[in-house]
Amino acid sequence: MIRVILPPHLRTLARVSGEVELEVEGPATLRSALDALEASYPMLRGTIRDHVTQQRRPYLRFFACSEDLSHEHADFPLPDAVVAGDEPLLLVGAIAGG
C-alpha cells in the first residue's frame, strides 16, 4: 500500500480530504504509482502528466523521503519506505503565480 499526498486543488478534484492510499501492482515505480492513482481517480488524468506524452506537468514536482524525484525516469523504483507505506509520495505544486 502506497500513500500519496496530493496538492489541495487535486484533492478537491478527486473529492478526497486527506492522503490517498493505493495498491500498486508489480514493481512500485513513479509510473506504476501514477497509473494506480489515475485508475482510482480518473478525473486526475491530464492534471499530473500530459495526456499524450505522459510527461510530468512542468509546475508539479514529486518528492519522497526528503528526496526530489521530479527528474527521475518514470521507471525509477520508489524508495523502500514509500513501498512499505511508512513514508508518503508527495505531489507538490511549484510556488509560482498569485
Place this chain on the structure above:
Amino acid sequence: MSKVRVLVGTRKGAFLLSSDGKREKWEVSGPHFAGWEIYHVKGSPADPNRLYASQTSGWFGQVIQRSDDGGKTWFQPGTPPGEPTKGPDGMPKGESNKFVYDTSAETGKPLTTHQFYDGTQHPWEFKRVWHLEPSHSDPDTVLAGVEDAALFRSTDGGVSWHELAGLRGHGSGPRWHPGAGGMCLHTIIQDPKNPNRIYIAISAAGAFRTDDGGKTWRPINRGLKSQYIPDPEAEVGHCVHHVAFHPSRPDVLFMQKHWDVMRSDNAGDSWHEVSGNLPTDFGFVIDVHAHEPETIYVVPIKSDGEHFVPDGKLRVFRSRTGGNEWEPLTKGLPQSNCYVNILRDAMAVDSLDSCGVYFGTTGGQVYASSDAGDSWTPIVRDLPAVLSVEVQTLP
C-alpha cells in the same frame, strides 16, 4: 415572472448571480472551483439547467466541468460521481479533460506550426479552453475554442472532445501568431438559421467561417486594416478581439478589433469601420441589444499599451445606428480614478422586455443595466478579476 442567471468566470473561481425579472435584488453563489481560473461558463440554449465551465490552471492544466441542475452541483463529465472509474475497455475514464489535436491521417491534419512572438515557427501546443459554445438544439453538443487556436467539439455532453481539424489545417497557420493573451480561439458564433455555418475568431489570425459544418474554413478578413502587422491588409494575422451578432440577422456581424470597431453586412465577406466618434477605438468587448439589431455596445480602452478605460472614466458606448454614431453611458458607473479593463468575453445581454446588459471588470465588479444601458448598478464589487460574463434568461 422570468428570471436571469449571470454566469461569471474569474481568475479565482466561478460565480452565479441570480435575480427575478426586475433585476434589483441578486443572490450570489460561489466561488465554484475556488482558486482556479474559470475562463468561461455558458448554458445550453436547449436546456438551461445544463451548464459547461472551463476550469484551468497553469499547474494542473485543463478541466471541463458540467452541471445538470443549473449550477447547484458540478462534475467532470467523464467521471460522474458514483459511476465506475473504468470504462468497458478497462481503461480509466477522465476523457473530459482530454484535448488532443487530431493528427490522424484519416480525419486530422499534421501537427502544423504557427508564428511565435519572435517570428520563428512554433508547433501547436494545447494550453486551455477559452470559450464554450453549446449547440442551439442539443444539450450534449458543445464547441470549445482553445489555445493554441483550434476548435473542438463534443457530442456526448463534454465526455470526449474531437478537433474540427479543417480550421487548423486551413494552410495559413504559419501566418497566425499569438497576441498578448496567447494564440486563442475566443469567439464562436453558430448561425441559428443555418447549422452548417459557424463563425470563429482568433487572436491573432482573424475571423474565419465555415459553410459545411466545420469541415473547411476560409478567412473572412477583407476590409480589416492592422498597421501593426507587416501587410496591414493581409488575409490573416489580424488581432480580432471579439465578434457579435443578432440572432435574427446572422449575416450582420460586429467586430471589436485590436484597434477599430468594424461591421460586415455580408457574413464577413467584407468589413467596414464604424468606430465613428468613439474616444478610442481600441477595446475588447462588443455586444448587440437583444431586441434592436442595430443597437450595439462597446467599452473603449485607452490603448494597446494601457489596458484601462481612458481618463479614469468607465463608460459604455452605445450606438443605435449600427455604428459610427456613439453615445457614452455613464449613469451609475465610476467617472473618476477608474482604471479597469473589460475583457473580450465579459459582456452579455439578457432577452427580457427591457434588455438587460451586463459586464465584468478586471477590478472584480459586475455591472448590470436593466434599461438597455441607460443606467447601471454593480451586482457585486469585489470579485477576483472577471474573465467572462454570460447571461441566461429563464422562464
